[in-house]
Amino acid sequence: DIVMTQTPSSQAVSAGEKVTMSCKSSQSLLYSENKKNYLAWYQQKPGQSPKLLISWASTRESGVPDRFIGSGSGTDFTLTISSVQAEDLAVYYCEQYYDTPWTFGGGTKLELK
Amino acid sequence: QVTLKESGPGMLQPSKTLSLTCSFSGFSLSTSGMVVSWIRQPSGKSLEWLAAIDWDGDKYYNPSLKSRLTVSKDTSNTQVFLKITSVDIADTATYYCARSRTGFDYWGQGVMVTVSS
Numbered sequence A: 001d002i003v004m005t006q007t008p009s010s011q012a013v014s015a016g017e018k019v020t021m022s023c024k025s026s027q028s029l030l031y032s033e034n035k036k037n038y039l040a041w042y043q044q045k046p047g048q049s050p051k052l053l054i055s056w057a058s059t060r061e062s063g064v065p066d067r068f069i070g071s072g073s074g075t076d077f078t079l080t081i082s083s084v085q086a087e088d089l090a091v092y093y094c095e096q097y098y099d100t101p102w103t104f105g106g107g108t109k110l111e112l113k
Numbered sequence B: 001q002v003t004l005k006e007s008g009p010g011m012l013q014p015s016k017t018l019s020l021t022c023s024f025s026g027f028s029l030s031t032s033g034m035v036v037s038w039i040r041q042p043s044g045k046s047l048e049w050l051a052a053i054d055w056d057g058d059k060y061y062n063p064s065l066k067s068r069l070t071v072s073k074d075t076s077n078t079q080v081f082l083k084i085t086s087v088d089i090a091d092t093a094t095y096y097c098a099r100s101r102t103g104f105d106y107w108g109q110g111v112m113v114t115v116s117s
Helices: none
Strands: A004-007 A010-013 A019-025 A039-044 A051-055 A068-073 A076-081 A091-096 A108-112 B003-007 B018-025 B035-041 B048-054 B059-061 B069-073 B079-084 B093-101 B103-107 B111-115
Touching: A004 A091, A010 A019, A019 A039, A019 A091, A039 A068, A039 B103, A051 A068, A051 B103, A076 A091, B003 B093, B003 B103, B018 B035, B018 B093, B018 B111, B035 B079, B048 B069, B048 B079, B059 B069, B079 B093
Parallel strands: A010 A108
Antiparallel strands: A004 A019, A019 A076, A039 A051, A039 A091, A068 A076, A091 A108, B003 B018, B018 B079, B035 B048, B035 B093, B048 B059, B069 B079, B093 B103, B093 B111
16 A cells, blocks of 8 residues: 655744645555645535645646645645645645555644644 | 435344445536545544445456455445445444545535444
8 A cells, every 4th residue: 555644744924924735655656657746625614524726746626726726746745735824724634646555645734823 | 516425224133234325416427537435433433445336347446355345336426335245243333425536525414324233
């Protein structure tokens, strides 16, 4: 199985702050034939289902604010929120869809400072 | 509009078989490339992908649970089912179904399942 490791597990932030969180995979998620990284980011607010924010490591889903930026390649990925808003307080998960079993990281919880 | 909704027993006893149904609309599972997955999340913990079935009827399972899982779909391609045999307390979780394409792009609201004697 591909192991997904997210750091930090929690982070206290203030509104307007720039936030970065990391996701590392135990093997490369870059498929050589199409040069795409099979990595997705999700946001989960309390009591809600996860919401897909970013696929292919850096492609925002329709309607996702442009303050959410996905980057990275291979085994190292980052989700950046350029200016955190109150509604962004949630748990963020990365997930690899390179190979089954599809696996998720442990999550990064954004809390209010 | 794509929607998915899970249904299940809510509570069941250890050693029983858990049966879950995912009813969906807004897409057809017969469309090439379409996949529906089951994912679960124990309270306060991360997500675990369990199983998937694709448009061609091919099935995919998490090896850690494969011997206990059966995924299937109905002939109208509007429902997907999951059975988990021999449940125990560790199977207590919220169970989600989700459409899988490039990641899981649409999720159901989840159904909470408690295993307790």
